[in-house]
Amino acid sequence: MLPALTASLKTERVAVTIEQLPLALHGTTVVQLSDFHFDGYSLSPSLLETAIAQCNRLVPDLVVLTGDFITRNPSDIEALAVYLQHLRSRLGVYAVLGNHDSPSARVRRHVQQTLAAVEVVPLWNDIAYPWGDRLPLVGLADISSPDCQPELLLAQLPPSTPRLVLAHNPDTMDKLRSSRADLVLSGHTHGGQVILPGGIPAPSLLKKLSPWVPPIVKQQMPFFNQDCERVFRHWEWAAGLHTVGARQLYVNRGLASYWPGRLFCPPELTVITLLAAPPLEEKDSAICSGSD
Template structure:
């Protein structure tokens, strides 16, 4: 079985599982309420046309009316799922006041999770590094991840994220993979938008698994043509006065293109290192090699989870590094929740984000 066939099968299974999990509670409830199987048949009729066009993640199907109907239906199902348990608890509370508070809490939970993909939050984090040269104290690194430019994330939206980062006067800006959703239709668009990134020491990109759901070489050519530095198992030295910062990037892990040893081969001795690795599961290897800061994405923070509790999200299925900042010894990892989405453009408990990491001496 070829790699593409295995990835396609995994993609289909994940899509079908997500559809089933999101739809099942409201469909069963409606079947019970109407005492007929009609809601289940309607859900199947809505979902099948959309799932059919997702059979191959390597081609982009233009958005059709059936797509909008399916996404609207799934979003309604998701809202029902989120509100169902708190509503039942509120009803059982026994008093109108308790019921009101219970339902208000449910609505707050939904809104706090950014159920519909909206404006990314700007998250600022500080990483303290022992022996950081004075010239790099206060050095600010911007991170954009999981752009997923495609039918639901047009070029104009990506350009808006770029503009927000540009307005911060960053020292370095990074994009940690999954620039597109799939197919070739948005390769030039995302390269144009990201080509607008500006920082004192330049803009650097690492590849993600979705970036090979098309011709990855074409994507790299377009990115570099628009002035971006694509780090595929290599690194570069950034200088600030007498200080040196090594910025490295690894290629995609899902297609086994990654090679951390090669990425770090040119690292000057004693220089602090920033590693761009789309997949956070590379963090333990980065720790072994003394990498001070690893910037990752890939997880979307689970995209669906419990607001405020990063352990309770779908990302736990694929990794222990779900979202946010982690530390092992002198090594740090930041897992960006990403700005875009895959599948339905819906998030819960994992709002989209842009990140700024500030380096400080420890």
């Protein structure tokens, strides 16, 4: 197969205010990488090495990996782990698994065990405390699994405790509507891979055209299929920072590229800086001065 079209790694920086974040954690940094698909076609070793070197240069407090380490072959995780073992951060490296990493319990366990062997902590409906109990890190099961029941997991935390949530597929936001989830970090979309004029992800347009496309074309191009609804629904959240109700969502464009590749949608490393919300009195005075 011909290699997919890609581009140089782009580092995106985003600052997110978290209500009730302790002042001691103001300015803490999280680097996010996502969607490796290390299958021999979709991600070159050189781009992967560039991303790991860039991550280490930034000296983050925490590194999070938001799934799809492999595409189909479970043994690809071993080759990827050789690279991932070089990731460094002050408080560790944590991961959630994607749909490709968890087609069965056997594959999931293999991916989890291989990650754990190189000190990447896999979370599958687990809560970790790299910052202590002031800011839990919640890692959800992939939405394609019946294990994905975020309400039950998040209800274990005190309502006044802010929390960071890792969920491979951004559609998981639909299951978080009644839970506190201050910032959700996701991947899965590859940013849409091809961005059309006006910033429209190509798959969202293809989905709209679906009713007029002949069946023979749909067979060749899965994005025309109604079935692609199962893969991803909310293309309005294809990449970047979004506010969804009282929750914030950041979607990383990933590193790998499915064939034929990317256009105006470079592979991404994200640096997220968490900010404490200003005290109430300061907010009040800001509102007063804004209305003068």
